[in-house]
Amino acid sequence: MSGTGYVYKREPVIFELSSPGRKGYSLPALDVPEPDLGQVLPKDQLRAEPAPLPEVSEGDVVRHFTRLSQRNHGVDIGFYPLGSCTMKYNPKVNEVGAGLDGFANVHPYTPEELTQGALELLYDMQNYLAEIGGMDAVTLQPAAGAHGEFTGISIIRAYLASQGQGHRNKVIIPDSAHGTNPATAIIAGCETVEVKSDARGGVDLESLKAVVDGNTLCLMLTNPNTLGLFDENVHKVADIVHQAGGLLYYDGANLNAIMGYARPGDAGFDVAHFNLHKTFATPHGGGGPGSGPVGVKKDLAAFLPVPVVGKQGDRYYLDYDLPRSIGRVKSFFGNFGVIVKAYAYIRSMGPDGLKQVSEDAVLNANFLMTRLKKDYYLMYDRICKHEFVASGLWQKDRSGVKTLDIAKRLLDYGVHAPTVYFPLIVPEALMVEPTETESRETLEMFADIMAKIAGEAKDSPEKVLAAPQSTFVKRLDEARAVRQPELAYRGDLGPGK
Amino acid sequence: MSAVSFPKDFKYTKTHEWIKVTGKTARVGLTNYAQDQLGEVVFVEMPEVGRTVKAGDIFGVVESVKAVSDSYSPAGGKVTKVNDKLSDSPELINQDPHGEGWLFEMELGDQAEADLANLMDQPAYERFQAEAGEH
Numbered sequence: 001m002s003g004t005g006y007v008y009k010r011e012p013v014i015f016e017l018s019s020p021g022r023k024g025y026s027l028p029a030l031d032v033p034e035p036d037l038g039q040v041l042p043k044d045q046l047r048a049e050p051a052p053l054p055e056v057s058e059g060d061v062v063r064h065f066t067r068l069s070q071r072n073h074g075v076d077i078g079f080y081p082l083g084s085c086t087m088k089y090n091p092k093v094n095e096v097g098a099g100l101d102g103f104a105n106v107h108p109y110t111p112e113e114l115t116q117g118a119l120e121l122l123y124d125m126q127n128y129l130a131e132i133g134g135m136d137a138v139t140l141q142p143a144a145g146a147h148g149e150f151t152g153i154s155i156i157r158a159y160l161a162s163q164g165q166g167h168r169n170k171v172i173i174p175d176s177a178h179g180t181n182p183a184t185a186i187i188a189g190c191e192t193v194e195v196k197s198d199a200r201g202g203v204d205l206e207s208l209k210a211v212v213d214g215n216t217l218c219l220m221l222t223n224p225n226t227l228g229l230f231d232e233n234v235h236k237v238a239d240i241v242h243q244a245g246g247l248l249y250y251d252g253a254n255l256n257a258i259m260g261y262a263r264p265g266d267a268g269f270d271v272a273h274f275n276l277h278k279t280f281a282t283p284h285g286g287g288g289p290g291s292g293p294v295g296v297k298k299d300l301a302a303f304l305p306v307p308v309v310g311k312q313g314d315r316y317y318l319d320y321d322l323p324r325s326i327g328r329v330k331s332f333f334g335n336f337g338v339i340v341k342a343y344a345y346i347r348s349m350g351p352d353g354l355k356q357v358s359e360d361a362v363l364n365a366n367f368l369m370t371r372l373k374k375d376y377y378l379m380y381d382r383i384c385k386h387e388f389v390a391s392g393l394w395q396k397d398r399s400g401v402k403t404l405d406i407a408k409r410l411l412d413y414g415v416h417a418p419t420v421y422f423p424l425i426v427p428e429a430l431m432v433e434p435t436e437t438e439s440r441e442t443l444e445m446f447a448d449i450m451a452k453i454a455g456e457a458k459d460s461p462e463k464v465l466a467a468p469q470s471t472f473v474k475r476l477d478e479a480r481a482v483r484q485p486e487l488a489y490r491g492d493l494g495p496g497k
Numbered sequence: 498m499s500a501v502s503f504p505k506d507f508k509y510t511k512t513h514e515w516i517k518v519t520g521k522t523a524r525v526g527l528t529n530y531a532q533d534q535l536g537e538v539v540f541v542e543m544p545e546v547g548r549t550v551k552a553g554d555i556f557g558v559v560e561s562v563k564a565v566s567d568s569y570s571p572a573g574g575k576v577t578k579v580n581d582k583l584s585d586s587p588e589l590i591n592q593d594p595h596g597e598g599w600l601f602e603m604e605l606g607d608q609a610e611a612d613l614a615n616l617m618d619q620p621a622y623e624r625f626q627a628e629a630g631e632h
Binding site (some may be wrong): 427 | 534536537538539540560562563564587588
């Protein structure tokens with residue numbers, strides 16, 4: 001055993017470490033009168049007994065959570081080729097920027113004249129994103145990608161209503177789309193219409209022509225799409241939708257593949273969102289909140305949510321004077337800390353650096369795809385962008401080893417599994433996104449592991465079917481986890497019950 | 498896939514539902530191919546009893562560990578009964594898709610004959626699902 005200390009087979013929940021009367025703090029004696037809580041709080045807010053909080057020392061807390069963190073796998077621990085939800089490395093210098101006193105400790109109600117630096121950063125960020133996306137105006141308010149989608153669709157509805165087209169309510173979505181697209185359309189009060197992919201994985205133009213009509217609100221498109229494929233027909237797609245009077249929405253989930261090389265605005269998109277937490281390397285998932293700014297073409301700028309940051313002379317200000325605005329979508333000014341990190345990323349990469357990010361992301365994905373396609377079925381065998389979708393179909397047919405088993409076996413080799421079973425149009429999908437920062441050595445290590453697993457699936461499938469064996473917990477019962485979720489500690493059950 | 502054969506007296510849709518007709522009524526479920534593709538089923542959203550459906554209408558949603566999928570009615574008619582066992586034991590769809598895992602029963606509508614004529618019989622579906630599984 002290494003010197004990192006004793007590792008429990010099963011880490012107890014912190015309640016089980018509790019010992020009556022133990023404390024992790026020591027406060028001076030109370031020198032003000034203690035109020036009677038029954039007098040100052042409404043009756044229905046009072047507990048009959050104190051909350052059963054764990055009673056632990058500071059050391060207990062630190063060790064418990066440090067041990068838990070050692071069981072985690074993250075991009076700071078090892079390779080994390082999760083397609084669909086980009087997990088790229090988050091440069092630590094961005095944290096330094098976001099931690100600066102004037103950003104980290106500024107109160108949102110601080111008057112404008114005392115927050116000119118923060119406002120300048122927001123103003124510049126609006127312009128940077130507009131330039132990168134080929135858009136005319138940007139809101140930084142939305143808190144995540146899906147929130148950006150909702151904001152964007154709301155803007156489109158408001159704009160079309162102002163043009164006497166308020167009846168339009170059909171949102172066209174390709175069958176390869178992220179699930180957030182149809183969810184957004186429904187939440188925004190629209191109907192969804194699915195359009196098929198063609199043999200090359202792009203939007204099938206004939207199917208698209210057949211579904212556009214006078215009720216079409218917009219098409220939502222991710223390009224490159226979730227197959228990692230760039231739709232070369234994007235101009236034709238845009239023309240078909242525009243001719244029917246609908247607008248084009250760009251889902252920016254995969255902008256990191258074309259950044260600096262192609263701009264949604266130039267391809268005919270009217271509205272686009274950016275995932276700062278993907279394309280611009282801010283932490284997400286368990287690592288921090290997202291941010292989903294939305295860019296629009298100038299005809300739609302009047303409908304942006306308030307406030308936007310404006311500039312008059314050399315003074316920055318929060319502009320609430322947008323009479324046709326869709327209103328507020330978020331308290332205060334978006335996820336400000338995330339925006340600061342993305343700003344730091346854009347400034348430290350510079351225009352050439354951002355282009356290289358796209359180049360390297362695409363190069364790495366194609367390198368891996370080429371290495372893997374000997375052992376894994378590739379439904380769309382063409383040059384990909386930042387990610388590709390392989391399949392465990394050969395393994396399933398030949399030895400009953402499914403993609404889920406392959407994913408579990410990867411854990412035994414210390415690699416995070418890629419996204420599995422998405423997109424839905426590829427059976428037994430294995431969606432791999434290596435990202436731009438991985439070295440050739442890491443990519444080759446992953447390719448070797450995948451080749452090894454393919455060999456195991458053939459020669460000793462039981463090894464793959466029983467995976468993982470080297471992790472803290474073995475194969476989880478996913479069906480039972482959904483059917484009988486136990487998400488809260490129940491003290492009355494006692495430890496381990 | 499496990500060696501479950503597709504019953505000869507059922508009719509089948511391209512979206513992998515089956516229907517078994519008995520006079521004016523019918524029972525509907527998912528095929529073995531569908532349950533195999535879905536993986537372990539964890540939740541089923543059923544139609545309301547009394548609801549009228551047309552052939553091809555979405556009548557419910559099946560959620561598995563992999564995905565959430567719509568289910569389409571093979572024929573038109575009125576829902577008369579749903580399989581209550583599935584709310585506690587959705588795994589019946591995996592264990593016995595053509596039997597205990599049935600989804601709902603219906604009284605067939607006036608268009609039933611035309612609806613049923615559009616469906617596949619057992620040999621046709623056998624070929625169809627074999628092709629769908631090939632790549």
